[in-house]
Amino acid sequence: MSVVVWISAVSLAVWLWLLLGHGRFWRTDVRLPERREPAAWPRVAVVVPARDEADVLPHSLPSLLAQDYPGEAAVVLVDDGSTDGTGDLARRLSRRHGGLPLTVASPGEPPEGWTGKLWAVRHGLAAARAGSPEFVLLTDADIAHAPDSLRSLVSAAVTGGFDMVSLMARLRVAGAWERLVVPAFVYFFAQLYPFRRVAGPGCRTAAAAGGCVLLRASAAEEAGIPDTIRGAVIDDVALAGAVKGRAPGARIWLGLADDVVSVRPYPRLRDLWRMVSRSAYAQLRHSPALLAGTVAGLCLVYLAPVAALAAGVVAGVPAAAVCGGAAWLLMAASYLPMVRYHRQPPWAAVLLPFTASLYTLMTVDSAVRHHRGRGAAWKGRTYGRPEALSVTRSRRAPNGRTSTGGQDA
CATH class of the missing domain: 3.90.550.10 (Spore Coat Polysaccharide Biosynthesis Protein SpsA; Chain A)
Known part of the structure; x- marks a missing residue:
């Protein structure tokens, strides 16, 4: 259990840093400034x-x-x-x-x-x-x-x-x-x-x-x-x-x-999965090392607090339960403004660990698709690495739909 305590403590420390030292990323008040109309309107x-x-x-x-x-x-x-x-x-x-x-x-x-x-x-x-x-x-x-x-x-x-x-x-x-x-x-x-x-x-x-x-x-x-x-x-x-x-x-x-x-x-879920997975591995520059680090980071930051809280309660280790619970609380607090921005109930913020697990799987799936030659795909086009980009065409069904999907490309 000492390992669980250390992991939960590190996760808590990461969340403290994210909230206090990472550009206030969780704030949702970054909106267009109040309009001051120019003297002349450009074309x-x-x-x-x-x-x-x-x-x-x-x-x-x-x-x-x-x-x-x-x-x-x-x-x-x-x-x-x-x-x-x-x-x-x-x-x-x-x-x-x-x-x-x-x-x-x-x-x-x-x-x-x-x-x-x-x-x-x-x-x-x-x-x-x-x-x-x-x-x-x-x-x-x-x-x-x-x-x-x-x-x-x-x-x-x-x-x-x-x-x-x-x-x-x-x-x-x-x-x-x-x-x-x-x-x-x-x-x-x-x-x-x-x-x-x-x-x-x-x-x-x-x-x-x-x-x-x-x-x-x-x-x-x-x-x-x-x-x-x-x-x-x-x-x-x-x-x-x-x-x-x-x-x-x-x-x-x-x-x-x-x-x-x-x-x-x-x-x-399949539509959202395609939207995320089409570009997730490209975000990691198609690097297996970055993929491994990202998956480990997601598990440490988003999944470990829940696991530590559960393990601490079941095994009777207060330190693990407190650190895990505090990290989960900070996580939910950082997510709450975005939940409210999207007009969702506040309790939805506590579901972020589950959502993060989905994103972790989507990221891994993106890498698997890439290595199988079915990476970034959108409406009949599949893209490889930027330095050796090739465009392939998929067969279109009679209804005009294609066998691949994605977001915008």
Whole structure:
């Protein structure tokens, strides 16, 4: 039992450090600053990469077309080889709803070394340059925006002097599995990339949420976006790193959204599992050593407190029970703000160890899939290591669906 006591004590120490010394990652009050409208509104291009998005487009595209923006703005939807009529549907929605002008472009299949999403972004940026925009909003096809979303983003970027402003869209939390898994997805992301550090001057932490990124066109050009990150599976983090690292003096900001929401449902555990596992091993740079360290770390930080509490109570070892229980309490307290942000009951915070065990299994599964040649996959495309990226095609069923799944690429 002495080993259990030591493990529980180390876990407790880790949680004390996370709460007190890790950028206040658990806070959920990092929101767009109060709007201070600029004297002159810059021209903006909205680029939407879309592949087989006919199911969600009616719930998202009209919100972009209806943006209440005082300056000039236009939307470019890049139909990335869709087989479900995404491009034609976008044109019909534009005719029906009016609003901002819409251009639908088709880039063709990505060449070797490019992910599909970044190839679509490249084509969209090229089409947008004809209007000489000062800013580009990169937003996914499943993201719906409040009418003043673009106005708020531009205000924050211009008056705050930021080259990139990104919002973590509020993800859908409706079904039982979404309630269990989705808040933890954002929580773990914030733990990896504390939002306050992203915006901190002189801080090397760089991250973005790919569903909603407002980017200054000059910064994108200086950073060579998207060519410099063309093979990145986790493209949003790579984008932020390129802008912060390559554009001299670039400033970026990342926070949580109130009125920018994802309309994509993940009703089954299998859907959420694919969303996480498609990129988890890429996050670890496809390194078995990092995988082993991550699994060990997850077990120590999230699972050991519960095991120590149970072992301490059963075996009558108060030190193990106290340390394990205190670590679990701190864990739940750090998770509670994210649970409330997603409008879930406070008691759900105590379930984080169970959710963490699922994420551990998803991470291992991601590595297994990668080594079996079925790694980062999304709608018929499978991606390997960035340094030797190859794009493979899976056979499509008669209904247009593919045998692989994932999130965005």
